Amino acid sequence: MPTTADAVIIGGGVMGCSILYNLAARGLKNTLLLERDLLGSGSTGRSSGAVRMHYSNEVHARMAWQSLEIFRNFGQTVGGDCSFVETGYLIFTGDTDLDVFRTNVAMQQSVGIETSIVSREDVNEIAPAFYVDDCAAIAYEPRSGHADPSGTALAYAARARELGAQIQLQSPATGIEISPSGKVVAVSTADGRIETPLAVVATGPWSRRFLLQHGIDLPLEATRHEVIHLKRPLDKLPYHPGGGDITNLIYFRPEGADLTLVGNGNIEEVVEDPEIYASRPSQSFIQEVWTRLVRRIPVMAEAEYSTGYAGLYTSTPDSHPVIDRVEEIDGLYVCTGFSGHGFKLSPMVGVLMAELVLDGRATTIDISPLRMSRFREGKLNMPSYGFKVLV
Numbered sequence: 571m572p573t574t575a576d577a578v579i580i581g582g583g584v585m586g587c588s589i590l591y592n593l594a595a596r597g598l599k600n601t602l603l604l605e606r607d608l609l610g611s612g613s614t615g616r617s618s619g620a621v622r623m624h625y626s627n628e629v630h631a632r633m634a635w636q637s638l639e640i641f642r643n644f645g646q647t648v649g650g651d652c653s654f655v656e657t658g659y660l661i662f663t664g665d666t667d668l669d670v671f672r673t674n675v676a677m678q679q680s681v682g683i684e685t686s687i688v689s690r691e692d693v694n695e696i697a698p699a700f701y702v703d704d705c706a707a708i709a710y711e712p713r714s715g716h717a718d719p720s721g722t723a724l725a726y727a728a729r730a731r732e733l734g735a736q737i738q739l740q741s742p743a744t745g746i747e748i749s750p751s752g753k754v755v756a757v758s759t760a761d762g763r764i765e766t767p768l769a770v771v772a773t774g775p776w777s778r779r780f781l782l783q784h785g786i787d788l789p790l791e792a793t794r795h796e797v798i799h800l801k802r803p804l805d806k807l808p809y810h811p812g813g814g815d816i817t818n819l820i821y822f823r824p825e826g827a828d829l830t831l832v833g834n835g836n837i838e839e840v841v842e843d844p845e846i847y848a849s850r851p852s853q854s855f856i857q858e859v860w861t862r863l864v865r866r867i868p869v870m871a872e873a874e875y876s877t878g879y880a881g882l883y884t885s886t887p888d889s890h891p892v893i894d895r896v897e898e899i900d901g902l903y904v905c906t907g908f909s910g911h912g913f914k915l916s917p918m919v920g921v922l923m924a925e926l927v928l929d930g931r932a933t934t935i936d937i938s939p940l941r942m943s944r945f946r947e948g949k950l951n952m953p954s955y956g957f958k959v960l961v
């Protein structure tokens with residue numbers, strides 16, 4: 571392990587890897603990423619990988635849209651493969667959220683996103699097996715889809731290494747040394763310290779505990795969320811687009827040749843220790859989300875259960891992440907709290923973090939709504955829906 575580095579990135583999820591790569595691509599190559607276990611072993615490895623654009627605020631909509639271009643051209647832009655699959659994406663709403671839904675789609679269009687409100691007849695063509703008579707409005711994003719979160723993290727890591735960055739696996743950072751004048755001087759591990767003027771904390775569900783050690787008290791919670799895969803009746807439903815259903819509080823997408831992945835986002839459980847949680851789905855969750863899915867896609871009543879698992883979100887009170895520098899500690903940056911929707915933003919998170927670190931501020935997109943001080947200022951970015959994954 572090196573004893574000095576120009577920057578140390580703590581955490582090898584998709585965010586840490588994207589940041590490492592983007593710093594290297596901008597010329598900061600004498601860097602080290604520390605990962606406590608394996609790359610993608612946290613939230614990233616459990617992520618559903620949905621890449622859709624429907625958000626209720628500009629900062630996320632812009633990040634998702636600009637990230638989509640990177641996902642779609644990953645081989646040329648970054649190098650390697652993120653396994654992006656264009657499926658198209660439908661968002662369904664009932665009467666309750668109709669006005670805000672229309673406002674959100676208009677905002678998304680104003681930032682350039684290819685999305686529109688489509689008729690039920692249009693949906694019958696795009697997804698003939700779907701029941702839509704209960705919908706007040708449906709939006710369609712033809713260019714959205716999904717990608718492979720672990721594969722994306724690994725691709726960023728591989729490219730960063732090619733550019734000169736180093737990665738140390740199974741090496742948890744135990745702390746950050748801060749000088750009496752309030753500057754980052756080193757990151758410590760069980761195997762020694764790495765002198766550095768710059769540390770980025772991208773530790774996902776471990777962030778609250780890690781940051782508290784340094785007196786940084788952010789309202790972050792690790793929350794457990796389940797996902798299941800169902801084997802489709804292929805004769806009746808060979809394929810379908812991805813979807814986010816505000817009425818039934820489910821999201822879904824095709825997985826491989828014959829599976830449908832289904833998650834919920836709202837059924838959650840706070841986890842005290844991110845290393846100890848039940849990784850299998852509960853019977854009640856399977857029944858609940860399957861029933862909800864059948865309301866939208868009735869032929870899924872004939873599906874077979876295939877598998878399921880649980881993973882952790884890093885939740886904040888407004889379901890928005892924190893991407894910021896720590897004002898009181900020179901050289902310390904925080905990038906965490908992505909709740910259930912961070913993967914789709916990860917390409918731009920790396921770009922913006924590199925701007926913040928190297929240029930002093932993010933210029934491509936205004937990320938001030940994601941500043942850490944918003945919690946004490948009481949200026950939260952409250953999501954417009956009750957559906958937690960569509961903030």
Ligand SMILES: Cc1cc2nc3c(=O)[nH]c(=O)nc-3n(C[C@H](O)[C@H](O)[C@H](O)COP(=O)(O)OP(=O)(O)OC[C@H]3O[C@@H](n4cnc5c(N)ncnc54)[C@H](O)[C@@H]3O)c2cc1C
Pocket residue numbers: 580581582583584585586604605606607608609610611612613614615616617618619620621719741742743744772773774775776780795796797833880881882883905906907908909910911912913914915
């Ligand atoms: C079930 C589920 C479904 C999801 N579905 C979607 C989706 O469809 N679309 C979407 O956009 N997003 C989705 N997300 C959210 C997305 O996966 C996350 O926002 C994203 O993966 C967060 O990445 P991260 O790098 O911040 O965190 P993580 O992937 O958790 O990475 C943090 C890393 O830090 C390491 N670490 C922790 N402490 C230390 C330490 N002290 N030293 C060194 N390393 C440390 C951990 O081992 C871990 O590898 C989903 C998440 C889950 C759990």
